[in-house]
Amino acid sequence: SQTIHQWPATLVQPVGSPLSLECTVEGTSNPNLYWYRQAAGRGLQLLFYSVGIGQISSEVPQNLSASRPQDRQFILSSKKLLLSDSGFYLCAWSVRDRGGQPQHFGDGTRLSIL
């Protein structure tokens, strides 16, 4: 069966520090991968998605970047965090090239910027 791992679960970082959140998927090949951010009590904002290694689509211009160095690995990064980067970050995957597939989510990372 497929599983998605996301870490760390919680992270507290000072303003101006770098960020690296990692997401890996097991049990499937060539997945679509997604990064979302969720502010407290609010909906999901799609940040990035990827349909293959090295292929990144950015949905919202911001202080963050994403990379996909391996087929089942998706990384969210920042060189210098801002206070506004605080939030709950979710990674998700879906089956590629099969229309209508749902997305399956990791457990999320709660990021607090001090």
Place this chain on the structure above:
Amino acid sequence: AQTVTQSQPEMSVQEAETVTLSCTYDTSESDYYLFWYKQPPSRQMILVIRQEAYKQQNATENRFSVNFQKAAKSFSLKISDSQLGDAAMYFCAYRIYRDDKIIFGKGTRLHILP
């Protein structure tokens, strides 16, 4: 542009009663899929139910069922015999067959009253 609207930010229901969460969407596409996701206080996103637009029969998963009205572009979720564990944020979501992205509504927070 495709949009998903959940007009009820919050709802409450007595334990063991039935509740219906509303969702409408706007699209010019004919081939698409609809989903309901549940996000409990743990903030994990859990797929509750999936509906193919080409199917007239409403999807059902145990106590969860949908009322899919394609002409009205309505996709409501009915929860029967509500349980305390059903307390969560519920997101309605939509995906075009050929698109890699899912569009989420802003969510409805459901409270279960003991």
